[in-house]
Amino acid sequence: MINVEPVAVPGAPLARRNPVAKLAAALVFSFILIATLDPVAPAIAIAVELAVLPLFGVRYGVLARRAWPLLASAGGILVTLVLFAADRSGPVLVEAGPVLVTQGVLVTALGLVLRMLAVALPGIIVFATTDATDLADALIQNAKAPARFAIGALAAFRLVPLLEQEWRMISMARRARGVDAGRNPVARLRLFVSTAFALLVGAIRRGTRLAVAMDARGFDAGTPRTVARRQRFTAADGLLILGATALAGAALAVSVVLGTFRPLIG
Amino acid sequence: MDNNNRWRTIDIVIASVLGVAFGVIFWAWGLLWNGPADAIPLPGRAVLYGVWLVPAVLGALVVRKPGAAFYTLTFAALVSVALGTSWGWTIVVQGPLEAAAGELAFALFAYRTYRLPVALLAATLAGLAASIYDVFVWYPGTAWGSFRLPYILLTAASSLVVAGLGSVALTRALANTGALDRFPAARDRAPI
Amino acid sequence: MSAVGVRGFGWRHAGRKAWAVRGVDLRIDRGERVLLLGPSGAGKSTLLAALAGLLPEDSGEQEGTVEIDGLDPRKARERVGVVFQDPETQLVMARAGDDVAFGLENRGVPAEEIWPRVDEALRRVGFPYGRDRPTAALSGGEQQRLALAGALALRPGLLLLDEPTANLDPAGATLVRRAVADALDADTTLILVEHRVAEALPLVDRVVVLEPGGGVRADGSPEAVFAAHGEALAAAGVWVPGHTVPPRHATAPPGEALLAADRLGLPPRLAPTDLQVRAGEALAVLGPNGAGKSTLALLLGGLLRPGIGAATATAALAGRDARTPPHRWRAPALARRIGSVFQDPEHQFVTGTVRDELALGPRRTGQDEAAVRATVDGLLDRLGLARLAGANPYTLSGGEARRLSVATALATAPRLIICDEPTFGQDRRTWRELVDLFAELRDAGHGVVTVTHDPDFVAALADRTVTLERA
Ligand SMILES: Nc1ncnc2c1ncn2[C@@H]1O[C@H](COP(=O)(O)OP(=O)(O)OP(=O)(O)O)[C@@H](O)[C@H]1O
Ligand SMILES: Nc1ncnc2c1ncn2[C@@H]1O[C@H](COP(=O)(O)OP(=O)(O)OP(=O)(O)O)[C@@H](O)[C@H]1O
Ligand SMILES: [Mg+2]
Ligand SMILES: [Mg+2]
Numbered sequence: 001m002i003n004v005e006p007v008a009v010p011g012a013p014l015a016r017r018n019p020v021a022k023l024a025a026a027l028v029f030s031f032i033l034i035a036t037l038d039p040v041a042p043a044i045a046i047a048v049e050l051a052v053l054p055l056f057g058v059r060y061g062v063l064a065r066r067a068w069p070l071l072a073s074a075g076g077i078l079v080t081l082v083l084f085a086a087d088r089s090g091p092v093l094v095e096a097g098p099v100l101v102t103q104g105v106l107v108t109a110l111g112l113v114l115r116m117l118a119v120a121l122p123g124i125i126v127f128a129t130t131d132a133t134d135l136a137d138a139l140i141q142n143a144k145a146p147a148r149f150a151i152g153a154l155a156a157f158r159l160v161p162l163l164e165q166e167w168r169m170i171s172m173a174r175r176a177r178g179v180d181a182g183r184n185p186v187a188r189l190r191l192f193v194s195t196a197f198a199l200l201v202g203a204i205r206r207g208t209r210l211a212v213a214m215d216a217r218g219f220d221a222g223t224p225r226t227v228a229r230r231q232r233f234t235a236a237d238g239l240l241i242l243g244a245t246a247l248a249g250a251a252l253a254v255s256v257v258l259g260t261f262r263p264l265i266g
Numbered sequence: 267m268d269n270n271n272r273w274r275t276i277d278i279v280i281a282s283v284l285g286v287a288f289g290v291i292f293w294a295w296g297l298l299w300n301g302p303a304d305a306i307p308l309p310g311r312a313v314l315y316g317v318w319l320v321p322a323v324l325g326a327l328v329v330r331k332p333g334a335a336f337y338t339l340t341f342a343a344l345v346s347v348a349l350g351t352s353w354g355w356t357i358v359v360q361g362p363l364e365a366a367a368g369e370l371a372f373a374l375f376a377y378r379t380y381r382l383p384v385a386l387l388a389a390t391l392a393g394l395a396a397s398i399y400d401v402f403v404w405y406p407g408t409a410w411g412s413f414r415l416p417y418i419l420l421t422a423a424s425s426l427v428v429a430g431l432g433s434v435a436l437t438r439a440l441a442n443t444g445a446l447d448r449f450p451a452a453r454d455r456a457p458i
Numbered sequence: 459m460s461a462v463g464v465r466g467f468g469w470r471h472a473g474r475k476a477w478a479v480r481g482v483d484l485r486i487d488r489g490e491r492v493l494l495l496g497p498s499g500a501g502k503s504t505l506l507a508a509l510a511g512l513l514p515e516d517s518g519e520q521e522g523t524v525e526i527d528g529l530d531p532r533k534a535r536e537r538v539g540v541v542f543q544d545p546e547t548q549l550v551m552a553r554a555g556d557d558v559a560f561g562l563e564n565r566g567v568p569a570e571e572i573w574p575r576v577d578e579a580l581r582r583v584g585f586p587y588g589r590d591r592p593t594a595a596l597s598g599g600e601q602q603r604l605a606l607a608g609a610l611a612l613r614p615g616l617l618l619l620d621e622p623t624a625n626l627d628p629a630g631a632t633l634v635r636r637a638v639a640d641a642l643d644a645d646t647t648l649i650l651v652e653h654r655v656a657e658a659l660p661l662v663d664r665v666v667v668l669e670p671g672g673g674v675r676a677d678g679s680p681e682a683v684f685a686a687h688g689e690a691l692a693a694a695g696v697w698v699p700g701h702t703v704p705p706r707h708a709t710a711p712p713g714e715a716l717l718a719a720d721r722l723g724l725p726p727r728l729a730p731t732d733l734q735v736r737a738g739e740a741l742a743v744l745g746p747n748g749a750g751k752s753t754l755a756l757l758l759g760g761l762l763r764p765g766i767g768a769a770t771a772t773a774a775l776a777g778r779d780a781r782t783p784p785h786r787w788r789a790p791a792l793a794r795r796i797g798s799v800f801q802d803p804e805h806q807f808v809t810g811t812v813r814d815e816l817a818l819g820p821r822r823t824g825q826d827e828a829a830v831r832a833t834v835d836g837l838l839d840r841l842g843l844a845r846l847a848g849a850n851p852y853t854l855s856g857g858e859a860r861r862l863s864v865a866t867a868l869a870t871a872p873r874l875i876i877c878d879e880p881t882f883g884q885d886r887r888t889w890r891e892l893v894d895l896f897a898e899l900r901d902a903g904h905g906v907v908t909v910t911h912d913p914d915f916v917a918a919l920a921d922r923t924v925t926l927e928r929a
Contacts, residue, residue: 030355037406066350069297080405084413108407116356116404123355127348133552148278153341155550156282160345161594163290169805172761176800177808177866178793178822197439198808200287204445205804205852207283209547211276212512216540217550217561217608220275223536228559228572264406276514443810444850447472448517 008129012057014240015129019138021237022130025244026122032248033118038260039111042118044251049121056129066124067117074113081109111262132157138231148220155210159203170198271377276448277329281338284328288321288338289345296351312397312420316428319392322368323385323433328440330450332377335388339365360399367395380451386430393425394418460537460615460647462486462509466522468672469504469513471853476845478504480521480672486664488615491648493658493680496668497695497885498857499842502651503543505668506618509649510540526616536565539614543621543856543883544802545601548608554580554596555589558608565612579611580604583637598801599630599747606634616647621856623652624882625801627746627911635661653857653885655680656699667691695887703890705918706897712739712921716775716874716905717758717784717796721767728753730767733924735874737774740896740906742916745926751909752801754926755878758907759798760784771795775873775905794823797867799877801909803859807851812843812862815851819870837865840891857883861892868895874905881915893918 008015014022033045053063082101090104136154139145174180174195181187214220255261273281295317325338343361351357371388372380397418401408408414437451446452468480479501486492494502507513508524511531526534539561542548551557558576567575576589583603596604606622619638623631639661642648652658655665665683669675676683676691684691684698692701716735723730728750735741735758743751756762758769763785773780775795779787784796797819800806809815816837820830838844841861846854851862864880880896881889896919900906910916916923 026355027358031359034356034403069351072297077404080413081408084405084408112404112406120355123347123358124350127350132348133556148273148275149337152275152278153282153285154552156279156286157345157348158550158552158594159283159286160290160349163287169800169802170808172756173800173806174808175789176759176761176793176798176806177819178790178870179808179818180789182788201440201443201445202804203283203287204280204440206547207279208276208445208448209544210550211274211279213542213548214279214550214560215275216510216512216535216538216542216548217612218536218564219560221535221564223564223566225563226566226569226572228556228563228569228576230569264402274514444473444853448514 006127006129006131007058007062009057009059012055012129014052014055015057017240018142018231018233018237019126019130019135020142020231021233021240022126023135025241026126028241029122029244029248030119032245032252033115035264036252036255037108037111037115037262037264038255039107039114040258040260041251041255042111042114044254045118045248046114046121048247048251049118049125053125056125058125058128062128063121063124066128067121070117070120074116077112077116078109081105081112133229134231137227137229138233141227141231142233147225151219152214155214156207159206162206163199163203166202167195167199170195170202271332273329273331273333277331277334280449281325281329281334282341284321284325285338285341286345288324288342289349292318292342292346293349293351296346312417313424315393315396315421316389316424316426316430316432318396319364319368319389319425319429320433320436322365322392323389323429324436326368326372326388327380327385327433327437328446328449328451330377330380332373333369335369335372336362336365339368339392356403360396360403363399364392364396368392382430382434385434386426389425389428389430389433390422392429393422396425397421460527460534461488462616462647462649463525463528464505464509464522465524467505467508467524468521469501469508470519471504472516472518473853474518474849477501477521477672478518479508479668482522482668482672482674484666484674484677486647486649488647489645490664491642491662492650492664492666493655493662494649494651494666494668495653495655495691495696496675497670498653498861498883498888499855500668500670502668503620503855506540506620506649506651509616510538510618511535512540536612537615538618539609539612539616540618541602541605541609541620541622543624545598545605546802548605549593549601552593553589554585554587554591554593554604557593557604558589558611561608561612575611576607579607582610582641583607584633597748599626602626603630603634603637606637610637610641614646616649617642618649620651621653621883622650623657624856625747625879625911628913630747631657631911653697653883655697659699667696692886695885697886701886703886703893703914703918706893707919708739708900708921710738710901713737713903714774715772717772718770719754719758719767720770722754722757722764722769723767724750724753724757724762724765728757728765728926731924731926735905735907737873737903737905738900739921740900740908740919742920742923743907743909743926744911744916744923746928749926749928751926752878755798755801755876755907755909758784759796759876760787760792761798790822790824793819793870793872795873797870797872797875799864799867799875799880801878803863804852806863806866810850811847812838812849812851812854813847815862815866816869819866823870833869833871837869840895841865842888842891857885857888860884861888864892864895868899871899871904874907875899876907876909878909879911880908881910881912889915 090102092102094101136150140147140150181191321342322335322339326335340362343357368388371391401414440446441452464482464484467482468477470477496502549557550560555576559572562572583606585603623634665680667676676687688698692698714737719733721730745751771780816834817830860883896906
C-alpha cells in the first residue's frame, strides 16, 4: 500500500538530473507561487508542471494516483473558506441561512485550491523520480549535508516497507496467542493501539541493532569517508534550477500584468 | 559537556526511526484529517492537530541532544511528503518551522532538563507556530474572530495535551519496555 | 592478522543483576582459528560484541580488559569484521552492492577500489544476484551470505562469526563454511561461535569453552579438549562429536487425522501442497531456504488466508468448528487447538517479561491461576529460563529467546503444535529437553509439526517427513 520506489521511466531526460537539483528546482518553483493568492499564476504553473511531466518520465495516470489525496485537501479548503471568509465583497451567488457565497469568496477559494495543487505537484514529481539512496548521496556530495545524518536517515527510511510487514507479523502473533478483538469496536480500538505501540517498540529495537551494525562496519569511526557512488552536479542541473525559477517568475509576471496579483501578506 | 552533546550513531538512527514511524503516521493521519474527520468542521477539527507535533517533543525526550526536536519532526515531515500527503511539498517548509519552535523550548533550558513543563512548553510553541503558519498560508482571508483565533487556541491546546502530555506518557511507556535502555530516558529502572 | 588479549574480562548488561560473562582470560595469536563454545546463555555473543568494540559504556558494566593488538576494541574497529546471530538487522542499505560498499566507504577505501572489492566479496560467498538486488527481497539465507560478504570485503585482521549458518539449509551452510574457509588467509584470526561442533571443526584449530558461571572451562586443540573433557562437556550442554543422542520415535502407531492440507498454497510463496497431520505423530517439514516452509506453517496454523486450496480441520481437532477453516476461527479457539511458533522468536513476543509471556496463553484459554502458575514454573525450569523469569524477552540470548518462544506454544498444550525451526541456536542439553517435550506431547496424543533444517532433530524425533521444493 505504501510505495517508496521511484516510478519514472528510466532514462527520461529530467528524471536523470541530480536529485539535489531536482529538489532545489521544485522548492524554488513552489515557493515563488506561495507569494500570491490569485488563481492565474498557479493555473499557469499547473499547466507548466503538466507539460514537463513527460520529460520526467512520469505517466499522467501515475501522477493522478499519487496526487489524489490532494483533491481531498482542496475540498477541505473550499469548505473552510465558504464558511469563514472575512471579506465577502462582490456579487452574491448563493445565500442559504448563515452561508453567504459571493464572487469574491469563490475567487479566493479557487486561487487557494489551484495554489495548493501548483505547490504540491513538484514535490510529487521529485519523489516519484528519485531513489532515496541517490538523494542521500547527492545531499552529501552536492549540498554538503552532514553524512552521518543523511546516511542514518537513509538507513531508517529503508524500514518503511518493512513496517507494513511487521504489522502483519505482530497481528498474527497476537492471534496465535489467543488475542483478538472480535466485533467489539472498543476492543478493536484497544487492539489497534496496542499493535501500533508494539510496532513502534519493534522499530526502535530494530533501529538500535541497526546502529550497532553500522558502528560495527566503521560508521562514525572518525576516518574520512569515501563515496562509492559519485553524484555529479553539472551545468544541466544548474539550468534546471534556473529554468524553474524563470518559469515561476514568468507566471507571477503574467499575473501582475493582468492585474490579478494579490500578495500573501498585505 | 561538549561530548555529551555530540550525537552518537544510535541517536541519529533512533531519531530517524521515530521520524520514519511518524512520517507513516502523518501519512495515515492526513487521510483521516481530510476524510472522516471532515465531519468535524474547522476550526473545531484543530483539536486533533496535536498529532502533527508529537515527534518534535518525543524526539527530544528520547534522544536528549540539541537539535533532536528539530531533526525528528523535520524528517517525519519529509517522509510523509515522500509517501505523498495531501499538503505535499509545503510541509517541507512548515515542518521545520514547527520543529524549530519546539526546539526553542529545549534550547531555552540549555538542553539540561527534559521534564514535563519543558515538554508542555515545547508542544505549545510548536502548536502556535503551526497554526499561525496555517492561518496565513492556507486560510488567508478568514475572519480573526470566528476562525483564526479559535483555530490557533484550539491547536495550541491540542498540542499541549497530545504532543506534550502524550509524548511524556509515550516516552515512559517506551522506557518500560526496555527499548530505550541505551538512552537517558530509561536510566531509572530496577535491575532483574 | 590481529592478536587478541582478554584479561579478567566481565560484562554485566544494564538492567541485569547477573554477569553475562565473567573472569575470562584468553590470549589468541595472529592467524589462530578458534571455536568458542559454551551452553546457551554462557555469554558467547556478549564476548564477541566486546571484541568487536560494540559494548557501549552506557549499556552495562565492565570488569577487566579486552585488547585487539594492544588497543581498546572500540578504537580498533577497522581491524575487525563481524557477522551477528541475526543477519536481518545487519543490512544497512537498500541494495546488496551498496550494503557491501558501506563498510568500505566508512573506512575511506579509495572510490575506484570499492566496486572490485564488492564484486569479489559477493562472488566469494556465492551471492546469487547482482549488486542491484534489493536487500528487502532476500531470504534469510541470502541475507546471511550478504552480511558475510560485507564483513569479508573489509579484509579484517580479526573475523568474528556468531552462528553464521543458523537458519541456512544444509547446502547453504556448506557453502557459507566454504566461503569462510576460502576467505581466511594465513594471518586472519577467526573466532567462530557455533553450537554444532562437528560441522565447525574443519574450520578451526583451537577450541575454547566458556563456563556459564564465569571463566574458561577448557582451552586447547579440539582433539585434546574433547579427549580430556568430552564426557563432562557433553553433560554441560556442549555438542561433543561422537556423543550421539538417543532417538525418541513414536512407539504407538499414529492416531486420528487432525488437519489436512488440500492443494494448500499461496503463490508465489508456496506452491500447492498436500499433506495430512495426525495425532500422536511427529511430522517434519524439510526443504531448501525459500521453499515456502514458513508460509506453510502459517497457513496450517490458521494465521494466513490460503491463496489456493484449503486447510481443513477434522472434528477430532475442532469439534463443530471443523466446518470452517482455521483461519476463520476466533483467536482464543485457535490458540486452544493449534499452537504456532514463528521462525523469528522476536516476532512472537507480546508482553514485557518472560513469565507474563508464558502465562498469557494459558490465561487466555481460561486456565485458573494455580494451573497457570504450575505450567509456567514447570516450563521455566525445564528449559533453563527460571533465572530469567523477570527479564524482558527481547534481552534474551539467541538460544534463550528461541526456547521461550517454543515454550509459549507448549504452555497451552494445544492438540496440534506447529513449530518453525524450534531447535536453532540450542546447546545439547536444551536441545534434548526440547526433543523430550515434543516427544511427551506426541506420546500423549498431540500432533507435532516441525519445520526444520536440523538433521539431528529429524533423526531423533520425526516419524514422517515432507520435503518442499523450491518453486
Ligand atoms: N541486551 C541484553 N540485556 C540484558 N541481558 C542480556 C542482553 N543480551 C544478553 N543478555 C543476557 O546475557 C547472558 C549471555 O547472553 P549471550 O547472548 O552472550 O549468550 P550466548 O552464549 O550467546 O547464548 P546463545 O548460545 O543462546 O546465543 C544471557 O543470560 C542473556 O539473557
Ligand atoms: N511477507 C512476504 N511477502 C512476500 N514474499 C515473501 C514473504 N515472506 C516470504 N516471502 C517469499 O516467499 C518465499 C518463501 O518464503 P518462506 O519464508 O516461506 O521460505 P522458507 O522455506 O521458510 O525459507 P527459510 O528456510 O529460509 O526459512 C521466499 O522466496 C520469500 O522470499
Ligand atoms: Mg549468542
Ligand atoms: Mg522459514
